[in-house]
Amino acid sequence: MKTLHRDEKASRMDYAVSVDLGGTNMRVAAVDSRGRILEERRIPTRVERGRDDVVRRMCDLIIKIIASRKAGRCVGVGVGVPGLVYYNRELHESPNFPGRGNFPFKRKMEGRLPVPVIIDNDANVAALGEVWKGAARDVENACLFTLGTGVGCGIVLRGKIWSGTRGIASEAGHMVVDPDGELCNCGTRGCLETIAAAPWMVRRAHWAGERGESEPLRKLFAKKKNASAFDVCRIAEQGDPAARRVFQLAGRALGLAVANLTTILDLQKFIIAGGAANAWKMFSPSMKKEAFARSYVYRAERLPIVQSRLIDKAGLLGAARLVWQEHQD
Ligand SMILES: [Zn+2]
Incomplete structure (x- = not known):
């Protein structure tokens, strides 16, 4: 070597x-x-x-x-x-x-x-x-989530990546946040990824449209088969309750993950990155509310959860x- x-x-x-x-x-x-x-x-x-x-x-x-x-x-x-x-x-x-x-x-x-x-x-x-140079440069213990095709996660402790025993630590995208949830491609149910990854948000919006819960969502998917999380976000921003719920669910799941991780690791900051993080206004209130409700460690410090700075x-x-x-x- x-x-x-x-x-x-x-x-x-x-x-x-x-x-x-x-x-x-x-x-x-x-x-x-x-x-x-x-x-x-x-x-x-x-x-x-x-x-x-x-x-x-x-x-x-x-x-x-x-x-x-x-x-x-x-x-x-x-x-x-x-x-x-x-x-x-x-x-x-x-x-x-x-x-x-x-x-x-x-x-x-x-x-x-x-x-x-x-x-x-x-x-x-x-x-x-x-x-090193971004949103968490003032701390040395932090966790980042990337919301994209999946949910990626990285944990830095004392300034270094925490790799675990075999190098595969920090797979928090597969942390179970809903034991009765949807089947994830890792083989279990209700992983964070099945709620907060962009394709899953789109899928949930599609289902809501099909169930007749939202006319704008039904129309979106009738017109655009490969609609994106960005399209769903625009409908949510216009106030559609079903579209808003998709992001509230994602925020809640992220908040649970934040609460669990910080209760165990007592971190200093969380960073949310990836394309779907652009829906920040739609999911961050429920994320922070859930983290606050579920972790006394989070409550003790009012831990900052911020958007990526380096993109x-x-x-x-x-x-x-x-x-x-x-x-x-
Ligand atoms: Zn999984």
Whole structure:
């Protein structure tokens, strides 16, 4: 295994290369030790071509960036990947990438690159990014939820990602918040994800329309088969009770998760990120009310729950921070 150049002191010109590997695009950046993005490029991920192809094109782009930089040295590469990252950040498994079973993501990348590589789950690195330079930069114990296709979660304790025993901690999207709820694709019922992930919010709005609870929702889905959470949010903002209820339910589920996590971990801040976080006005009142009602630890401190500040830069900065933490430890 390659190790970082701990013996050499980083110069001010040195940089980490970070990758935000999304389902549609991968973004690669050079980031200095103070968290400044020196350069950023993006190319399509093309998951359908398979994981080896994704790794090959990602490494080609990283090499291009390293070769083009006139000053400083690349101290390492950090990658935020969707899915689970196991065992000392060696193995990767993701339902979003074709190919079954574990994939030695880090080893494959290090076979192509002249520098060490560190990988972690995308929500974990986004949480680290927010603690380093974003909405939680004033604290060292924080939790981030990303509301997207699923519900991602990352927990940072004492300034570092909490990875658990095998590396797969913080999967709070699969925390059960309704034991009698809908069947989740993880195999259990009533996970946070089945209420607060964007596709589930859309599904619940669709059901409400079909049940005749809302004429605007019925019309929306009759006209637009692939309506989004954004469309549902617009109807909620116009005051439709059924559409509003979709977001209130999501807020309540998030509030339960916040209450449970902070009762256990006594955190300092929660950050809500991801596309569906734009419906903040619709879900945040019920989220805060529920957290307040369900956790005396939350009540004691009136814990802040805030929106992401870095938005789409959280992953890039967090992945770079991972590299710098290894380098500076
Ligand atoms: Zn689940």
